[in-house]
Amino acid sequence: MTLARMWEARAADGRGPELHAWVREVALPALRGTPGLERAEVLTAPGERVLLITWWTGEAADAPETPADLLARPVHRWTFSRTHVE
Structure with missing residues (x-):
């Protein structure tokens, strides 16, 4: 089974580039x-948001804890199971 693990964060004001770099x-x-x-x-979105999507076979691991000041x-965080691919 393939799992997708999504990690999404909104940066503190003005810290989007630092969060993306982290x-x-x-x-x-x-x-x-x-x-x-x-x-x-890794993707970015308006509002200083950063998204990390990882694909796994078996158990999905999580990203390390993000520095709170960022x-x-x-x-x-969400984990999704693949149900269909075209």
């Missing part, structure tokens, strides 16, 4: 080499 420089390297990781993508609110 995901690329800390969160992604921490996940690399974790058994079952198939791929990872965040406007707590991180949101």
